[in-house]
Amino acid sequence: xxxxxxxxxxxxxxxxxxxxxxxxxxxxxxxxxxxxxxxxxxxxxxxxxxxxxxxxxxxxxxxxxxxxxxxxxxxxxxxxxxxxxxxxxxxxxxxxxxxxxxxxxxxxxxxxxxxxxxxxxxxxxxxxxxxxxxxxxxxxxxxxxxxxxxxxxxxxxxxxxxxxxxxxxxxxxxxxxxxxxxxxxxxxxxxxxxxxxxxxxxxxxxxxxxxxxxxxxxxxxxxxxxxxxxxxxxxxxxxxxxxxxxxxxxxxxxxxxxxxxxxxxxxxxxxxxxxxxxxxxxxxxxxxxxxxxxxxxxxxxxxxxxxxxxxxxxxxxxxxxxxxxxxxxxx
Numbered sequence: 001x002x003x004x005x006x007x008x009x010x011x012x013x014x015x016x017x018x019x020x021x022x023x024x025x026x027x028x029x030x031x032x033x034x035x036x037x038x039x040x041x042x043x044x045x046x047x048x049x050x051x052x053x054x055x056x057x058x059x060x061x062x063x064x065x066x067x068x069x070x071x072x073x074x075x076x077x078x079x080x081x082x083x084x085x086x087x088x089x090x091x092x093x094x095x096x097x098x099x100x101x102x103x104x105x106x107x108x109x110x111x112x113x114x115x116x117x118x119x120x121x122x123x124x125x126x127x128x129x130x131x132x133x134x135x136x137x138x139x140x141x142x143x144x145x146x147x148x149x150x151x152x153x154x155x156x157x158x159x160x161x162x163x164x165x166x167x168x169x170x171x172x173x174x175x176x177x178x179x180x181x182x183x184x185x186x187x188x189x190x191x192x193x194x195x196x197x198x199x200x201x202x203x204x205x206x207x208x209x210x211x212x213x214x215x216x217x218x219x220x221x222x223x224x225x226x227x228x229x230x231x232x233x234x235x236x237x238x239x240x241x242x243x244x245x246x247x248x249x250x251x252x253x254x255x256x257x258x259x260x261x262x263x264x265x266x267x268x269x270x271x272x273x274x275x276x277x278x279x280x281x282x283x284x285x286x287x288x289x290x291x292x293x294x295x296x297x298x299x300x301x302x303x304x305x306x307x308x309x310x311x312x313x314x315x316x317x318x319x320x321x322x323x324x325x326x327x328x329x330x331x
Contacts, residue, residue, distance in 0.1 A: 020044070023082040030147065030168040032076040036061065036068055044085045055083055094132040094140050102137040108309055112170035113163060114138070114148065115297075117311040120159040120289050124150055134162065152178065152185075152251065159314040160187070160294025170302075177299050178251065184298040187246040187256055188235070188313060190291035190321070191265040192278045195242035199233040202259040206252045217272070218254040220262050228252040230259045238325050241268060245295075256292065267292055286324035291317055 023043075031039065040052050040061065059067040062081040063074070074080070102122075108115040118124070118134060125133035132140075139145050151163040151174045165171035177183050205225030209217045219225075229249040236243045242265065246256050257273045260266060266274040268282045269290045282291075298308040313321075 019086050020082075020084055022084055025080045025082060027074045027076055027078040027080065029076050032074055032168075033172050034074050034168060035070070036063065036072045036074060036080070037070040039074060039080070040082070043082055044087050046087050047085050051085075055085070094137055098132070099137045099141040102134060103141040107161075107311060112165065112167050112302075114145070114166055115309045116162045116164065118154060118159055118162040118294075120157055120314065120316075123156045124153050124162065135164070138164075151175070152183075154294050155254065155257075155290075155292070157290040158187075158292045158294060159317070160311040161185075161297045161309050162294070163297060163309070173302055174299070181249070182299060184296075185248055185294065186296045187248070188293045188295050188317075189244045189246050189256060189260060190238075190268045190317075191242050191244055191260055192240070192268055192275050193242065193265050194237060194240075195232075195234045195244060195265055197232075197263070199231070200263070202230045202232060202263055204228060204259060204262050206255060206258055208253050216253060218252070218258045220258065226250075226252060228255050228259065230256055232260070232263070238321070241325065243321070257290075282320070282324070285320070286316075287320045288316065291320070293317060 025043070037052060037056065040047075040055070041049075044052065053070055055061050056068070056070050060083040061068070063072065063078050065079075065081075102116070105117045105119065106114060107117050116134060116138075122137075123133040125135045135148055135150065138148055145166065147166060147168065149165050149168070149171050151165050151171060154160065154162055163174070165174060174183070204220045205222055206218050206228040207221035207225040209219060227250060231247040231249060233245050234242060235245050244260070244265075246260070248255050254273070257267055257270055261270070261273040266278070267290060268274065269279055269287050270292075271279060271290075293313055294311065295313070296308065296310045298306065301307050
C-alpha cells in the first residue's frame with residue numbers, strides 16, 4: 001500500500017487525539033478485496049463507526065475520484081481519498097514483560113499465519129478502555145507484524161487457540177473458510193451439574209442486547225435472534241460438575257456461554273450468565289475465572305493440507321480439576 005505525501009497532523013486537536021490531513025492511499029495486492037468501511041476503521045482508529053459511514057454517504061471518501069458505498073470492495077491500484085478526521089492518539093506503550101510474555105505464547109507461525117495460546121484476562125485487541133490487547137502486544141514485540149489481523153475472536157475471559165493472519169490475502173482466505181463452515185473449533189467448558197443429555201446439538205437463536213455503558217448481553221430469542229448452533233458432548237463427570245466438549249457451528253457473541261446456560265448447565269465461573277452460588281463456591285476452592293478454554297482449531301491451508309492446532313488446558317483450570325474439586329468434595 002502506497003501513501004501519497006499529503007499525510008500530516010494538525011496541532012489543533014484536543015489532548016488525547018490527533019487531527020489528520022487529507023491523505024490519498026494506493027491499494028496494493030494485500031489490501032485488495034477488503035471492504036472500504038473496514039479499511040477506514042484501520043486508517044482512522046478511534047473514529048466512531050457512525051461517523052465513518054457519514055463520511056462515506058457524504059462522498060468525503062472517494063475511490064479513484066468517485067463516490068462509493070460502504071460495501072465496496074477495494075481493488076489493487078485503487079486510489080482512496082481519506083478525509084481529515086480526529087483520531088485517537090497513541091497511548092503509552094505496553095510493558096516489555098507483557099509484550100514478551102505474549103510472544104512466548106505463540107504455538108505456530110509461518111509466512112501467512114500466527115497461532116497463539118491466549119491467556120485469560122487479555123482482550124484480543126485494545127479499545128473500550130483497554131489499552132493493549134493481543135494484537136497491540138504482538139505488534140510491539142515484533143514490528144514486522146504491523147499488518148497482523150484477527151481471523152476470529154474469543155472472549156477476554158476465555159483462554160486458548162487464537163488464529164491471526166500476517167497477510168491480508170490469508171485473512172481473506174480464512175474468512176471465506178469460516179463463512180463456508182470449513183473451520184472446526186473445539187472448546188472445553190466445566191459446567192454446573194451432572195450432564196445427562198448425551199451428545200446434544202443446541203440450536204437456539206441468539207440476540208445481542210446493548211446495555212448501559214455499551215455492555216453486551218446475549219439472550220436466546222426466537223423472534224429477534226440470529227441462528228446459532230453448538231454441538232455438545234460429555235468428556236468427564238466431577239460429582240457436582242461436568243467437563244464438556246463444545247463445538248460451535250456458528251460464531252455468535254458469547255454463544256457457548258449462553259447456550260449452556262439455556263441448557264440449564266451454566267459454565268462455572270461465568271459472572272455474566274452463570275450461577276452466582278456455584279461461582280462463589282468454586283472461587284472459594286481456587287477457580288478465579290470463567291472455565292472456558294479454546295482447545296483446538298482446524299482448517300485446510302491454501303494448498304489443501306489439513307492444519308490442526310491445540311492449546312493445552314491452562315494451568316489454573318487444570319489445577320482446579322486436580323486440586324480444587326478434590327478439596328470441595330472433602331468439605
